[in-house]
Structures are given as C-alpha cells and as structure tokens.
Amino acid sequence: MSYTITLLPSGHTFQAKGSQTIVEAAIDEGVHLPYGCRNGACGACKGKIIAGKVLFEDYQSSVISEDEIKNGMSLFCKAMPLENLTIEIKELNITNNIRPKIFPVRVESLEKLTHDVMLMKLKLPSTDKLQFVAGQYLEFLLKDGKRRAFSIASPSHESSLLEIHLRLIPGGEFTKYVFQEMKEKSILRVEGPFGNFFLRENSLKPMIFVAGGTGFAPIKGMIEESIKKGMQRPIKLYRGARVLEDLYMDEICQRWVDEFLHIKYIPVLSEPDKKDAWQGRVSLVHEAVLEDYANFKDYQLYCCGAPQMVEVAHQTFIAQGLPEDEFYSDAFTFAPIKTLQDTFKDVLMIDGF
Ligand SMILES: Cc1cc2nc3c(=O)[nH]c(=O)nc-3n(C[C@H](O)[C@H](O)[C@H](O)COP(=O)(O)OP(=O)(O)OC[C@H]3O[C@@H](n4cnc5c(N)ncnc54)[C@H](O)[C@@H]3O)c2cc1C
Ligand code: FES
16 A cells, blocks of 8 residues: 655655555655654654644654644654655755665674763774665664664764764663673664754855764764865864763864864863862863854754754844754654654544645
C-alpha cells in the first residue's frame, strides 16, 4: 500500500510506503522536509495536515499542544499516512541527494576524554564509503528495534573513520554499555546519515557556533570541513561547559585560532571550580553570546546541545534580530524510541481539515 503526499505551498508530491512516517518517506524519496530527532521530541518537523488521515504515534507533549493537534498540526516524524495527504510545511532549500543506509561499523578505538565523555572511532568496511555532510548524525541500531542518535564529529573527507563524542547518561542503556562493557573491535549496526544540521555554504555571512557539552561534536566536524574547503567566512565558536575538565579537545580549538585568522574561540564555564583558577568567561553559553552582540541580523547561527539550551538560544537570538531561517540547530533530545508494538498502544487518529 502506498499513499501520495502533496506538499503545500510547493505542490511537490512524493509516495509513502507501508508503515512509513511522513518524514521517513520524504527521506527515502529525497524530499527535504525539516526534521531533527525523528523521535517526536524536538518539534522541528511540525506542520499542518490540510487533508487526509494519519496515525499519530506517541510524541513529547512539550513540543506540540493539544490545541495545536486539534487545529490539524502534527509532528511528521510521528505521523503515518492512512490515506493520500495534503500537508503544509516549508521545504528546505537543500540540493544534496544523500540517502541514509544501514551498514556495519567496527569500533576501531574507545578513548575516555573526561570522566563522562568517550571518543569512539568507527571504521567502515573497506568496500564501503559513507556519503554525508559534516554535522549530520547516525543512529545506532540496538536490540528490540531501539535506536540511539549520535552526531558525526569528523568531517566528510574522513569518511572511512567516523568520530563520535558520546556522553555517559546516568541510567542510560546504550552509553552505560559503551563505557562499561563495549570492547574495541566490536561490530555494531548503524543507520545514517540523518539530519539537516550542516553548513549553509551559499552565504557570505559570518558564522556563530554555540556548542553545549558534546554538542561540540557536529560543530567540530563542520569547522574542520570549512577549513578543508578553504572557506574564509569569519567563525566565532562559543563552547559551554560546567567545569574546565568538560572542555574536552580544547587544544584543537586553540590550534584553529593559532592557525587561522578568521576563527575565534570563546570557552565559557558555568560553574568553574576553584582549583581550575579559571580566568575566562563565566555564564551560560548563550548568555555569553548575547553579551557580545547587540543584533544578530547579519549572522548565521549554528547551535547544538541540550534541548533546553537550544530552545532558549533560539528564542533569545531571534528576539535580538536573528532571521528565523538563519538559525540552524540540533537538540540532543532523548525520548525513548519505542518498538512498533509499543507504538500502537497509544496512537491518535488525526483528520486533516
Ligand atoms: C540528533 C541527535 C544527535 C545526538 N548526538 C549526540 C552526540 O553526539 N553525543 C551525545 O553524547 N549525545 C547525543 N545525542 C543524545 C543521545 O542520543 C542520548 O543521550 C541517548 O538517548 C543516550 O542513550 P542511552 O541509551 O545511554 O540513554 P537512554 O537509555 O536513552 O536514557 C535513559 C534516561 O536518561 C535520560 N537521558 C537520556 N539521554 C539524555 C540526555 N542527552 N540528557 C539528559 N538526560 C538524558 C532520559 O530520562 C532517559 O529516559 C543526540 C541526540 C539526537 C536526537
Ligand atoms: S524530528 Fe519530529 S519531533 Fe524531532
């Protein structure tokens, strides 16, 4: 069974097969809809159902209200067509034709960078090359259909060895396994690349990068990619951490500054330890950015980290003049991904208007 999905205002159409969600079908068909987590937790894929019925899977109520749902809004990463649909959502102006695929990777190395951040290097089979753009993410495929998303921290010209920065989550199933049990040379299955968090190169605007914790991972890949491509647009990187130890790979950022005049680096600690004798900036990372700019109208802003940080940054930077379509982000959301069986326990039927 397949359904036709018509997009407004563009009038473009694509097909959704079987039990695909609208976002899954769009990715499959090379249609660029906005999305982030693919998990009903970030709100990036929100749009309106104009006509047709969907099955709306479980989602985080913090990102879509009951009123919005009553008014025909939906999260398209969690909405499965039940008939032909007409939906309203702004397509992204992206020209790449990268499709995700499932492939095996070998854990080449595991190196603890701090007490709770692991640098994991993943080797692809020698016959395989992954097409991606820096900033995108992979999903590890766990048993029982569970998935865990992690950003690729390396640039695309180093595609045979992928770098991941993985923060240990207390009580977290996958990250605990990585920290406590996983051995080098293990074979894992991943799917990717996913996501729309990558450099927009068709602009001359200076770029501000805001990274919280392991939100540095995709940003590192993007900055390395910009260097490799010889891009000269001014870059200002703000990195937020709680204490000095959390600023892993600080030396890489310092090296960029030493080697490239167009790159500036501002580390910001929120709760520096006395023993750190920290002389740098002290605040939340987005506050440090706000202190330095009166207006963001002439900038592009790339932001990645905890969902609360990304949300506050979005609101405050837009309020200070940043054009809505110049804010690019990945929020490290973590709603558990349910198996198909679980999923059908709590679903909503939504009718378009
Ligand atoms: C697009 C995307 C890219 C991501 N990239 C990265 C990355 O590069 N590096 C990285 O470290 N993380 C990243 N994350 C976050 C990562 O996917 C989650 O932290 C992951 O769920 C952890 O898996 P787990 O099995 O250890 O924890 P789970 O078993 O999924 O979680 C157990 C419980 O811990 C809590 N929890 C889980 N994750 C978090 C979190 N991040 N913060 C606060 N509480 C949490 C929740 O309450 C959850 O119920 C990314 C997330 C997304 C959506
Ligand atoms: S992509 Fe749909 S809510 Fe995040």
